[in-house]
Amino acid sequence: xxxxxxxxxxxxxxxxxxxxxxxxxxxxxxxxxxxxxxxxxxxxxxxxxxxxxxxxxxxxxxxxxxxxxxxxxxxxxxxxxxxxxxxxxxxxxxxxxxxxxxxx
Numbered sequence: 001x002x003x004x005x006x007x008x009x010x011x012x013x014x015x016x017x018x019x020x021x022x023x024x025x026x027x028x029x030x031x032x033x034x035x036x037x038x039x040x041x042x043x044x045x046x047x048x049x050x051x052x053x054x055x056x057x058x059x060x061x062x063x064x065x066x067x068x069x070x071x072x073x074x075x076x077x078x079x080x081x082x083x084x085x086x087x088x089x090x091x092x093x094x095x096x097x098x099x100x101x102x103x104x
Contacts, residue, residue, distance in 0.1 A: 018096065021094055021099070024087075024094060025090055025091075025096065029083045031082075033083075037081070041075055044058075045075050
């Protein structure tokens with residue numbers, strides 16, 4: 001996961017990210033959150049072909065972020081995401097006690 005912030009807000013950003021990880025581990029992800037993510041992906045897919053600037057931005061992000069880029073995941077695969085699938089991934093992969101946090 002990544003997000004941008006001002007350098008002076010790094011501590012707040014780290015705390016928010018850690019709270020998100022702990023929250024995912026402690027309670028199920030609401031279906032509304034998954035729906036919001038899918039709606040955002042559908043809007044992005046709809047707008048991707050609208051302008052040369054949009055296509056260039058999308059391509060640049062995909063190249064910079066590589067295989068882990070959310071832009072590299074086909075919409076059909078995103079639409080198969082369920083709250084239960086998110087919780088299974090959290091249980092299998094997210095252990096805040098063992099994870100390494102990198103901020104830049």
